[in-house]
Amino acid sequence: MANRAxxxxxxxxxxxxxxxxxxxxxxxxxxxxxxxxxxxxxxGEDLGPIEKGLNLYLWSDYLADDxxxxxxxxxxxxxxxxxxxxxxxxxxxxxxxxxxxxxxxxSSYLFPVLFSKDLLAPLRxxxxxxxxxxxxxxxxxxxxxxxxxxxxxxxxxTGIAYRKDLVRERPDSWAVFFDERYRGKVTMLDDLRxxxxxxxxxxxxxxxxxxxxxxxxxxxxALKAKPNLRAYVSAPVKAxxxxxxxxxxxxxxxxxxxxIAEQPAIEYLVPKEGGTIxxxxxxxxxxxxxxRAAHEFLNYILRPPVAAAIADKTGYGTPxxxxxxxxxxxxxxxxxxxxxxxxxQKDLGQGSEQWDRIWTEIKAA
Amino acid sequence: MNRRVPRWVVAAATVVYLFLxxxxxxxxxxSFNDSKFSASWTGFTMExxxxxxxxxxxLDGLRRSLVVGGIATVVATTFGTLLAxxxxxxxxxxxxxxxxxxxxxxxxxxxIVGISLLSLFVLAGIPLGLTSIVIAxxxxxxxxxxxxxxxxxxxxxxxxxxxxxxxxADEWAAFWKVTVPQLLPGIVAGAxxxxxxxxxxxxxxxFVSGSGSSTLPVVVYGMVRRxxxxxxxxxxxxxxxxxxxxxxxxxxxxxxxxxxxGR
Amino acid sequence: xxxxxxxxxxxxxxxxxxxxxxxxxxxxxxxxxxxxPIGLMLVxxxxxxxxxxxxxxxxxxxHYRRFFDPLYLxxxxxxxxxxxxxxxxxxxxxxxxxxxxxxxxxxRQWLLFLVVLPFWTSxxxxxxxxxxLLRDSGFINSVLLRAGLVHEPVALLYTPFAxxxxxxxxxxxxxxxxxxxxxxxxxxxxxxxxxxxxATPRARFTRVIFPLSLPGVVAGSLLTFIPALGSFVTAxxxxxxxxxxIGNLIQNQFTVARNWPFGSAAAFxxxxxxxxxxxxxxxxxxxxxxxx
Numbered sequence: 046m047a048n049r050a051x052x053x054x055x056x057x058x059x060x061x062x063x064x065x066x067x068x069x070x071x072x073x074x075x076x077x078x079x080x081x082x083x084x085x086x087x088x089g090e091d092l093g094p095i096e097k098g099l100n101l102y103l104w105s106d107y108l109a110d111d112x113x114x115x116x117x118x119x120x121x122x123x124x125x126x127x128x129x130x131x132x133x134x135x136x137x138x139x140x141x142x143x144x145x146x147x148x149x150x151x152s153s154y155l156f157p158v159l160f161s162k163d164l165l166a167p168l169r170x171x172x173x174x175x176x177x178x179x180x181x182x183x184x185x186x187x188x189x190x191x192x193x194x195x196x197x198x199x200x201x202x203t204g205i206a207y208r209k210d211l212v213r214e215r216p217d218s219w220a221v222f223f224d225e226r227y228r229g230k231v232t233m234l235d236d237l238r239x240x241x242x243x244x245x246x247x248x249x250x251x252x253x254x255x256x257x258x259x260x261x262x263x264x265x266x267a268l269k270a271k272p273n274l275r276a277y278v279s280a281p282v283k284a285x286x287x288x289x290x291x292x293x294x295x296x297x298x299x300x301x302x303x304x305i306a307e308q309p310a311i312e313y314l315v316p317k318e319g320g321t322i323x324x325x326x327x328x329x330x331x332x333x334x335x336x337r338a339a340h341e342f343l344n345y346i347l348r349p350p351v352a353a354a355i356a357d358k359t360g361y362g363t364p365x366x367x368x369x370x371x372x373x374x375x376x377x378x379x380x381x382x383x384x385x386x387x388x389x390q391k392d393l394g395q396g397s398e399q400w401d402r403i404w405t406e407i408k409a410a
Numbered sequence: 411m412n413r414r415v416p417r418w419v420v421a422a423a424t425v426v427y428l429f430l431x432x433x434x435x436x437x438x439x440x441s442f443n444d445s446k447f448s449a450s451w452t453g454f455t456m457e458x459x460x461x462x463x464x465x466x467x468x469l470d471g472l473r474r475s476l477v478v479g480g481i482a483t484v485v486a487t488t489f490g491t492l493l494a495x496x497x498x499x500x501x502x503x504x505x506x507x508x509x510x511x512x513x514x515x516x517x518x519x520x521x522i523v524g525i526s527l528l529s530l531f532v533l534a535g536i537p538l539g540l541t542s543i544v545i546a547x548x549x550x551x552x553x554x555x556x557x558x559x560x561x562x563x564x565x566x567x568x569x570x571x572x573x574x575x576x577x578x579a580d581e582w583a584a585f586w587k588v589t590v591p592q593l594l595p596g597i598v599a600g601a602x603x604x605x606x607x608x609x610x611x612x613x614x615x616x617f618v619s620g621s622g623s624s625t626l627p628v629v630v631y632g633m634v635r636r637x638x639x640x641x642x643x644x645x646x647x648x649x650x651x652x653x654x655x656x657x658x659x660x661x662x663x664x665x666x667x668x669x670x671x672g673r
Numbered sequence: 674x675x676x677x678x679x680x681x682x683x684x685x686x687x688x689x690x691x692x693x694x695x696x697x698x699x700x701x702x703x704x705x706x707x708x709x710p711i712g713l714m715l716v717x718x719x720x721x722x723x724x725x726x727x728x729x730x731x732x733x734x735x736h737y738r739r740f741f742d743p744l745y746l747x748x749x750x751x752x753x754x755x756x757x758x759x760x761x762x763x764x765x766x767x768x769x770x771x772x773x774x775x776x777x778x779x780x781r782q783w784l785l786f787l788v789v790l791p792f793w794t795s796x797x798x799x800x801x802x803x804x805x806l807l808r809d810s811g812f813i814n815s816v817l818l819r820a821g822l823v824h825e826p827v828a829l830l831y832t833p834f835a836x837x838x839x840x841x842x843x844x845x846x847x848x849x850x851x852x853x854x855x856x857x858x859x860x861x862x863x864x865x866x867x868x869x870x871x872a873t874p875r876a877r878f879t880r881v882i883f884p885l886s887l888p889g890v891v892a893g894s895l896l897t898f899i900p901a902l903g904s905f906v907t908a909x910x911x912x913x914x915x916x917x918x919i920g921n922l923i924q925n926q927f928t929v930a931r932n933w934p935f936g937s938a939a940a941f942x943x944x945x946x947x948x949x950x951x952x953x954x955x956x957x958x959x960x961x962x963x964x965x
Contacts, residue, residue: 433806
């Protein structure tokens with residue numbers, strides 16, 4: 046983040062001004078300093094009447110069953126939902142330019158990529174009358190200062206889900222993957238950031254490390270754990286944990302909550318060494334054809350009942366503090382202590398080649 | 411004719427058919443299972459079929475897949491058959507190059523085809539949507555058709571056509587009356603393959619689709635990756651049943667038409 | 674002019690122009706929507722990596738150099754071996770099926786349809802059906818346990834066995850269809866002639882049927898071997914992603930590592946290997962046909 050180009054900084058400054066003038070809401074929370082009073086061109090203009098259509102491009106299964114139908118009924122907008130399975134797929138479409146999408150849902154680490162190509166349109170806060178529902182924790186994130194371009198959607202962590210009826214001790218350390226008693230009964234995610242990242246955390250390092258010595262140590266740990274692992278598997282492990290084929294699995298919190306709903310003997314925790322916290326946010330591409338409808342949708346999902354239904358369906362936490370009491374799981378926001386153990390993933394930049402090589406070595410071993 | 415097939419070969423083939431169908435049967439059975447994660451049999455339910463009716467995305471995806479698969483199959487089968495005919499029956503310069511180009515799509519990892527096509531469409535300003543998907547599907551289906559039809563053409567008795575022509579048929583009549591009927595099983599096999607490839611393609615489609623053009627595999631992949639919801643099993647069951655019926659009807663029609671000719 | 678001369682003359686004199694006309698639509702399509710984009714990728718493979726995906730100006734052979742590293746070459750060799758085994762298995766398993774279908778008389782279309790049928794359901798759904806059969810509390814293990822044949826579930830899922838099973842399952846129809854196509858047109862009179870002349874069933878197969886079905890066998894083998902080389906989903910889902918095939922490596926470069934040039938370079942190395950194999954295979958077969 047520190048080595049952003051100066052053009053980037055100038056743009057950020059521009060963004061801050063937009064927020065300061067356009068929002069008029071919750072500015073105290075934004076923690077902005079030294080904002081000029083100038084009105085940025087275009088950002089303050091009205092968007093005109095609500096359009097008839099809206100094209101969403103989201104991670105699959107990220108909506109509650111009634112989210113879209115209710116919106117369509119209330120606003121008379123025909124909503125089209127397309128889904129993607131990886132940030133890259135989505136980024137490739139956005140960079141292609143001719144996508145036609147109005148709102149997309151990138152993970153936080155993708156923001157520098159989207160900003161580097163100047164793909165995101167600033168949001169008009171005056172249309173977001175429910176903005177005050179967003180918990181302070183999710184305001185002004187480092188990847189999108191002042192939430193100028195994004196509305197937080199959901200948050201989650203990477204941790205360990207386990208069967209408390211089959212596992213004696215609480216596996217509250219990433220070192221559990223070395224434990225030979227569980228050979229063939231443990232899995233890790235099929236995701237290099239989460240696997241290597243957890244072994245970096247085990248040794249007290251940052252999970253965004255690009256230090257060759259730290260990475261070499263993490264690789265050794267990963268290789269040591271590999272014979273114990275049944276597989277590197279992400280979403281499908283849910284069913285096997287429920288069935289008891291797998292006892293301990295590295296998991297994303299949303300998947301874990303969905304599994305717990307089916308099998309109460311499952312428990313989820315973030316190991317004591319800490320792990321990943323991630324947050325997804327809706328953004329609007331500059332090429333979005335239905336910008337007013339997009340704003341209405343953003344404001345709609347900021348309503349507490351709507352946000353709560355989405356959280357219940359996906360298992361992820363809601364950044365909407367007014368919605369939190371309405372959710373089934375009521376996953377509390379991380380405490381300051383917990384936050385100290387959690388880290389956001391950052392884009393690895395030039396370091397990604399090193400990470401990729403290590404991941405290939407682990408897989409090929 | 412069955413006399414010619416040794417019993418053990420029939421037995422072996424039966425086992426292979428079981429192998430091909432066991433997973434699909436499991437899929438059909440568990441489309442009626444009363445558990446969302448299908449970990450074990452917990453009871454009979456029609457719930458997933460009921461939910462299917464509420465899922466516009468699946469039905470829309472199915473409709474798009476049929477349209478894309480239909481158009482791509484017709485075009486690719488035509489182009490591919492013509493290609494195979496040209497290669498088998500005509501002498502020409504650059505045959506090696508043509509054959510190489512024909513095999514290339516079979517060699518290329520799908521992800522490369524997908525990403526490279528996306529780059530091309532962007533460069534050429536072709537909007538992403540059903541049109542771009544159809545273009546891509548035709549491109550990768552042509553080769554499959556040409557290879558399958560070519561395999562049948564190779565060594566097919568060319569003299570029959572020549573005989574017909576010497577008996578006074580023009581080239582056109584010889585083609586339709588002699589070549590095509592002889593070639594038909596190859597063409598049908600090629601078309602079936604093309605439709606299958608198109609209907610099943612996820613990787614390439616996911617890259618060249620735009621807003622509102624997600625085909626069934628794109629929708630299903632999303633559902634499957636997050637959670638094996640039995641609605642997917644339900645839609646698969648319906649597809650299997652419907653296609654079985656269609657092919658059965660087609661078969662009946664064909665034999666009815668051929669019967670008077672003394673088949 | 675003798676009849677034979679006239680026939681040969683007619684065949685040779687057939688206007689090549691109509692040959693090109695037959696070629697044109699398919700070839701133009703492939704040139705525009707296959708070769709042109711691949712050419713674009715070839716250009717990418719010698720350009721500099723864009724930090725956020727894509728490429729940046731500059732020419733370099735660095736990505737090809739990087740591939741020639743024991744780590745990546747091992748993956749390539751392993752992939753070739755796996756694909757070869759998969760092809761042989763498909764041939765051994767698929768040939769009897771193609772034979773039975775081709776000889777099935779009025780049931781032919783129906784049996785052919787049954788070969789293709791499972792492939793109308795999504796590939797991924799079928800993979801998950803496989804997982805459902807293979808896993809510890811899956812169908813196969815519960816049958817084995819109930820029958821008392823084993824006391825502990827057998828580890829089937831996430832093993833090399835499962836990957837091979839999935840590959841064979843996935844590509845079998847690509848083997849069966851072309852073999853069927855060439856067997857189906859096989860002249861029954863030839864077989865009868867061979868029988869009348871006293872050929873044993875074995876000889877009828879090795880001397881008549883198999884050689885005549887060779888074009889289908891070659892087409893089927895290529896249609897199986899080549900996609901097997903590029904496959905990546907099966908190794909992930911059924912092998913528990915504990916092994917990498919070259920397809921996984923390439924896919925990863927485009928999706929996670931965001932290194933398009935290296936992914937392109939790896940893809941072109943793979944394609945080079947495949948082209949060598951294909952050309953070699955076709956040459957050998959042609960030579961054998963000439964000798965036979």
